[in-house]
Amino acid sequence: MSEHRIESLRRAVAASPEDAMLRLMLAEELASAGQHPAALDEYDWLLHHDADLTESLVHIGELAAAEGRLPLLRACLEHARQAGIVEGVGKLQRLVDELLTARGAIKVTADGRGGERPAGPAARAETLTFDQVGGMTEVKQLIHRMIILPLSRPELYAKYGRRTGGGVLLYGPPGCGKTMMARATAGECGLPFVNIRIEDVMDPYLGVSEQNLHTAFESARAQAPCVLFLDELDALAFSRHKHHGSDARRLVDVLLQELDAIGSDNDGVLVLAATNAPWDVDEAMLRPGRFDRVVFVPPPDEPARAEILRVLLAAAPTDGVDPARLAEPTALFSGADLRAVTERAIDAVIDEALRTGSEPPLRMAQLEQAVAQIRPSTVDWLVRAKAYVEFANQSERYSDVAQYLATKEVRRRLSR
Ligand SMILES: Nc1ncnc2c1ncn2[C@@H]1O[C@H](COP(=O)(O)OP(=O)(O)OP(=O)(O)O)[C@@H](O)[C@H]1O
Ligand SMILES: [Mg+2]
Known part of the structure; x- marks a missing residue:
């Protein structure tokens, strides 16, 4: 049946090769018949003739990635950027990165941007995107509105005179995905991720910490547009520094100056921060234009736990494993605790494999046992x-x- 349709569409395209509508029908027919290389040829033509494929860019990108067609995959990414389809950009960027990595064209970057940049000291291979972060729906929505939209649709914000900029501070118990979320924000926008960690900044010598902090911000500005992430903000901006007149209060002042500078020249540095101890963060940090959105990241709820477990178990061979059933007895488990559960269960299977010489799949029993042994760290x-x-x-x-x-x-x- 579809062979038949494909044949007649082919003839129609041969008769009117400039008809984009016919090409699109042919491409879709070929794709659903599993004739991916031929379908991709048609999509390639359409992309180069500026057909509107907005809705299908991610799907085409996936096919192109599977067929190893890098130029076409890149064209999808470019179109997604131009069309401002933010969720798609992250996914397509990751596909490009994976394809390049698979080919050994190692383009690992210090920031997770992927692309052909030189490797840096904190080089990382993968680009993380929202679909790899389980749950956290509300946080994703907020970050989308506060950070991603102003970046992808600046004209919309200008039209309504809506101020953009200002950072988002994520807080909550350890292991619940704050750092992961920050990295995924960069991945979603296809932007470099600049991570300022406390141990990279702090120095016992007078004035060196301030200098380090300034250098880190300089580096972020040089890479803009980028996502700048200040981890453990409470340590950088400890409230009591101010009151004690210690040397460290100057660090708080430098941080405030840098944040204000970023806020005022609107230079495409998107600021995120995280802390376990928001009550220790200097009040001045929380004023408008600095971190004016303070967002609680709770331990994942039951559906989110199921989703996280699904993500964590995606690569393991399993038999009869139902993540939803494991979500029930894991109240208050953080994402990190859930990862510990899956790792412990997988270790048990590996032990079994070594003992018996067989290679059994992971079963519920091992996961349930691991759950019973782990106390939620939140x-x-x-x-x-x-x-x-x-x-x-x-x-x-x-x-x-x-x-x-x-x-x-x-x-x-x-x-x-
Ligand atoms: N929502 C999630 N989806 C998938 N995995 C998760 C999620 N949350 C946490 N994890 C897992 O737990 C690990 C720890 O998460 P992450 O480092 O982001 O936590 P955090 O909130 O930054 O913790 P801390 O406050 O200790 O810095 C992640 O590397 C990931 O493996
Ligand atoms: Mg963290």
């Missing part, structure tokens, strides 16, 4: 947060933490 943080919310008169600022603490799942687990 509990200590939540207990501490509870004290801040209830006793330190901070309930206003941390109202979403308060709300989370009041949920049944948390109350049940914390009262144990």
